[in-house]
Amino acid sequence: MQKRDTPESCAFPLWYNATTSEPKFTMSNPVANALTMQIAQVVPCTEAEGPGKRFAIWFQGCPLRCPGCCNPEFLPFKGGQTKTAAEMVEWLTRTRDESGIEGITLLGGEPFAHALPAVALARTAKQLGLSVMVFSGYVLEDLRAKAEPEIAELIDLTDILVDGPYDRDKPDTERRWIGSTNQRIHFLTNRYQFDEQWRKKNTLEIRVIGREISVNGFPAKDAVGLWKGWTRKKPLPLATPTSSPDSRGADSK
Numbered sequence: 617m618q619k620r621d622t623p624e625s626c627a628f629p630l631w632y633n634a635t636t637s638e639p640k641f642t643m644s645n646p647v648a649n650a651l652t653m654q655i656a657q658v659v660p661c662t663e664a665e666g667p668g669k670r671f672a673i674w675f676q677g678c679p680l681r682c683p684g685c686c687n688p689e690f691l692p693f694k695g696g697q698t699k700t701a702a703e704m705v706e707w708l709t710r711t712r713d714e715s716g717i718e719g720i721t722l723l724g725g726e727p728f729a730h731a732l733p734a735v736a737l738a739r740t741a742k743q744l745g746l747s748v749m750v751f752s753g754y755v756l757e758d759l760r761a762k763a764e765p766e767i768a769e770l771i772d773l774t775d776i777l778v779d780g781p782y783d784r785d786k787p788d789t790e791r792r793w794i795g796s797t798n799q800r801i802h803f804l805t806n807r808y809q810f811d812e813q814w815r816k817k818n819t820l821e822i823r824v825i826g827r828e829i830s831v832n833g834f835p836a837k838d839a840v841g842l843w844k845g846w847t848r849k850k851p852l853p854l855a856t857p858t859s860s861p862d863s864r865g866a867d868s869k
């Protein structure tokens with residue numbers, strides 16, 4: 617396969633939140649279209665949700681209630697937007713080609729409460745040569761004890777599982793991408809290991825799109841809630857050919 621030139625970092629991050637605008641899709645796979653999923657948010661190219669550049673998907677709906685959950689708006693199973701597997705696969709494939717992402721990250725909401733669509737996304741990721749990282753509020757032992765075959769399949773497809781409920785009283789400042797010290801990192805395949813990149817400072821990405829602000833990454837105690845309800849009085853100016861998209865505030869750090 618011919619190698620494409622792709623940016624080294626997520627310099628041109630697209631962003632989609634179920635409450636705001638969304639990219640246009642074309643329906644291309646009627647079989648996959650039969651499977652739908654509730655999506656709260658997607659950041660198609662992020663460096664704040666696992667190793668390298670990743671396509672991050674937040675499912676809408678979680679049965680757990682971790683005190684201090686950073687995404688309370690993603691807890692109800694009603695809400696978000698309904699997307700077909702075909703739409704998501706097309707988006708993921710296009711992003712892989714354009715941005716050179718190395719994997720997908722599934723978050724919540726609780727990915728294992730959406731195991732069927734999560735398996736569809738993880739299978740596709742593997743077919744595209746991408747890695748799969750999953751954040752779950754359940755611990756691995758409890759997941760392995762569940763009877764649903766799709767849960768077992770999702771575990772089998774996962775390269776990195778970060779498990780356990782988020783605990784706001786145990787913020788993790790040592791392990792990049794990890795919310796609290798009680799959460800464990802399971803390298804379920806040999807694709808990754810705990811190396812230097814996990815010991816770097818944590819990452820928080822802030823994006824401003826029009827009058828909306830989006831934050832993802834490390835839920836630093838001092839930062840949680842700072843952006844909630846934030847709305848610009850005036851839209852930011854559009855980028856000109858001499859200014860990068862980051863000058864609009866779509867910054868990552």
Ligand code: SF4
Binds near residue numbers: 679681686687754781
């Ligand atoms: S598992 Fe995640 S989304 Fe669910 S309550 Fe805990 S922190 Fe929030």
